[in-house]
Amino acid sequence: MTKCWICNAQANSGEHRIKKSDLKLSMSGKPSQTSPIYHRSNGENKRPIGSLKAEALKFNKSICANCNGSLSQPYDYSWDILSTYLSTASFNTGEELELNKVFGNDSDANLINVHLFFAKIFGCAVSESGFSLDLEILAECIKTNMYCPHLYLKIRNSENGKTDSYCALSDIQVSRDESGKLQYAHIYYTVGKYTVDIVYSDNIVDLDLVEFFQPNNTSQKIIIGGAEYTQGYQPEYTS
Template identity: 25%
Template sequence: MKCWICNNPADTREHVIKQSDIRRLFGRGPYPKGKRLKRTDQNQNKKLIQSEDSIHIKYQKSLCKECNSARSQPWDEAYDKFMEYFLSHESELKNIRKVDFKNIDQYDNGTFSKRLYSYFIKSFGCQLQESGQIPPLELSEFLLEKRNNTNLKVTFAIYENMPQNLTSSMIQIRDLEGDYDNLLKMPLNFTWAVSIAWLTIIFWFNKVPAVALGSPFVGNTGNLGIGSYKDIGNS
């Protein structure tokens, strides 16, 4: 397989969920018997996860070493800062429903926003590749700085009805969905979502985000409006 960003041979695996997120919520592995994390996939297959480096929470090899390390390091760092801020300001953010990037990175002059967006593009592209889709060229072109926008919008929403009575924190990875054009024989759009504790991050490619789910983020603003997410599967 080739790296979907730069086309070199893909020899590394990207995490579906960042190791730092897993450590923030569950502590450092290896996890003792009885405290192992469970991953449930769309076919309800459960896998026990013994450490945050487990192969069950990584994608197939879809990136080269350069793209998965030096190139993406600033994006990963921006995302880590973002999540750290979110998860440590729970009551405030649930209350005011917006976030100013200056509170996360005080020296922000637009780079933070772009780097954060780049992280989400990388994450979304890996998810497409894993699901057997070809990541649209505009995603890799953006990451290689050959263009300055894409049709991916990201929204952030409070998970209002997350399952109660959980014994530990929760991460949910939802299925990739989309519409297919039978005439052109190609996908028209995609949506995907990940919940990390009470924060749900929703990806919209070629699709207009639902207003209630937060303000669309495309990496060029210094603030975000946080929306409200309810899983209709949860009572």
């Protein structure tokens, strides 16, 4: 039996790699066999998906229905709000996104929720890849609605030469120092014209995280970051 990486119950639910509402936001019309969206699965060429219900759009079952449902619903919901806002807005790199314009007076709680939505995506990606990383702190934060001190987010324009209907969740990029200790694990989540970089690190001394934010260090504003992701290490790729 596979256990839910968040609460240890039986894992009977697979989170969407890209949230269904995000796929809808970036699409015009419905996907069908004749007008499919594309999903890139690990190590394989992208394959066409004819329906938003397709199993290929989901991670392997690594969490339980409760964690994927009522526990994380507020997190999904806060990301929906921000994602919808981003899909209609237009920002240059370096520009500030004012959180009260997105969330009204409740931006602190909503920003923690957004952070935890990506904690869930990251944990599911790690779980599925078989990459060895202790997810206990992430799980605890998701269960207790606290931000995770090892998780950093950056929001940026995609600038990938693709159309605005391109959605993707990347493989996990891992970097280690000379002693083999993990420097960071990084994935990105692309919905059309914008992308969220997700970095997990408990060893940030030499990392450039200037454009990244955490819910505790954000003064009601997020800077839209640049498209480059360079940390001066030779990364290895997993999954």
